[in-house]
Amino acid sequence: MVDALRSARRVLRRGGLVVDLQPAADYTPRLAIAYGGGRKELGAITRTPDESVVAAHRARRIAIAEGGFSLLVSTHGTHRTRYRGLADLRWLLRQNENWRIEPPLWRRLVQTWARRPEGAEIEVRRAFSLAVLRKRG
């Protein structure tokens, strides 16, 4: 990512911008059951730091420290995804090897899911980070 940012600087016009939207470096995914207009919070998914995400954030800092960019905007937010059942959630966990649903949360999820209202979905909320860097010089 550091090299990519250096390359980006080379192809930018004077004063041009890099927009970098990534998962937040440090966040805890939240699990809920969503239905109709409501939602029931179930708890937090355990997540160990994702090395590639940490590296991407480090690359931002390096690019700024090297003097090639100035930090124009730094902001964050959340986004949600919904899954239609436990099988999809298991799939999600397989894809994110650094995520873990501890047994008490998993039990709570299964129990709540078994009593779900019609149309309910499993919701995962996570955090993102957005930075805008301006080319210097």
Added chain:
Amino acid sequence: MYKDGAGGVLTHLEGDVQIEGSEAEVGQRTRVDRRRGEPLGKISDRGENDDARGYPDPLDETRIIARHAGLAGRDVLEVGCGNGRLTLEYAGRAGRVVAIEPNREMIREARARARSRAIENALFFARPAQTGIRGGPFDVVLFSWSLC
């Protein structure tokens, strides 16, 4: 509290928007948004996502990017465009778009989707970031969920 990672700035989930000097750049003004986290998410499900990261709705994502950077009329290079999920949302307002992605299958899909939407100002190339960031000059280089 989320650790933002850019310039060591920490952002809270509550509070007002503040304009303050960056820790990384003395004398430079940096906008640090301390509002409650921006809700980026009309909800999408697995079927609409490209992979396990569970991307936000591209329309919402374009809106937030445009709010902070502006894309109208700009020459944009997008790194790691995937299947064009985001590209196709902002291409209509950008001047010229070059989008790169190492996965050839994704690029084929992106081209097909662009054709189906009659988007003519976006070019898609199967290139990795390591060698693909070239050409230009561009006004904006966009990395959206691309951990290259």
